[in-house]
Amino acid sequence: MIYELNHVGAFVKDAEKSVDFYTRILGAQVVREAMIPATNTKCIYVQLAGGMIELLAPGDLSSRSVYGFDHVAFSTDSIDRDFESITAAGYKPLVQPKVAGSGHGRIAFLSDPNGVRIELIERDDTYRKPEKTSDILSFDHISLLANDLEAAEAFYGGQTGMTVLKRFYLEPPRDLTMVYVNHGYDVIEFLHRKEPQAGDLIGHIALRVANVDAMAEKLSAQGVAFEPGSPKNAGTGLGRVAVFRGPDGEKIEILDRSDLRDL
Ligand SMILES: [Fe+2]
Incomplete structure (x- = not known):
């Protein structure tokens, strides 16, 4: 199991x-x-x-x-x-x-x-250790492109034992469905639009911080380059978000809304 x-x-x-x-x-x-x-x-x-x-x-x-x-x-x-x-x-x-x-x-x-x-x-060890205090309050989610949302929910719900934590629908022009499923602490976000989207299947990871603008300023001072338009208000209306990239182009989002379990 x-x-x-x-x-x-x-x-x-x-x-x-x-x-x-x-x-x-x-x-x-x-x-x-x-x-x-x-x-x-x-x-x-x-x-x-x-x-x-x-x-x-x-x-x-x-x-x-x-x-x-x-x-x-x-x-x-x-x-x-x-x-x-x-x-x-x-x-x-x-x-x-x-x-x-x-x-x-x-x-x-x-x-x-x-x-x-x-x-x-x-294996006999998950490698996970007690959390260390840092600016990252929690690892909020891993975001997946889900062109077939129904099939994604069936797979993660039926085969991996994850359960739905939250659903959001952003009205047009965004016209975006966001579904969050979790297994305890760990959360996956499905992003779905009516028209199939191209792009990375694992789109980004998201990290929760206390204040996106303050964190973006701190990271910028250390040479981290943010995407144009960051920071900005989240599409859900909950808090602020900012996006930057890791050394190999991997997309990382910081956000400052509440933990999904507390919304
Ligand atoms: Fe692996």
Whole structure:
């Protein structure tokens, strides 16, 4: 059974640069470092508030053409059974259960109905540590493009055990449906428009701070470049948001509304 959303995985070009960005600039803690010898890839878990990002830095940069967010990983206590039942339900298998490249535990990959790569992990340690105090109050959500919203809700609700936390609909011209599903602390946001959208399947991660404008000023002073138009009022009317990018172009949003569970 799947019992938690463990991490969002990202491929990065320069491990040192990414670790510096997430720890020194954003206040994350490194909770695990390992090597995947078969592909000469460094694997570093950084924890931001209560959420984790897995940074994967290949030794050979020509081995990949795409960097940034790559997959969403769930922990299970029975990988063979879950992989079998999820793929039997019609979801596409990508990598059969096997020993993890780091040698620790077993992993498998499959595709969610919108094409997001989903990792299943079975191991004796989730790597998550007690939260460290920083400017990040919580890891608010991981945002996924859900062109087929019904199928996304069926997959995450039926196969991963997540439940709906909140729904928002923003009237035209935005015409945007936002659905939040969670597994305890961990939240996934589905973004859906009537017309199918192109773009990154894992669109961004969102971090909750006390005050977006103050945090944006602090990050700007450390050389972080914000997207044009940031900070701005959130489309939901709840608080302010600002968007910047990590070292490999991964999109990061800061927001200062209440925790979704308290809305
Ligand atoms: Fe992973």
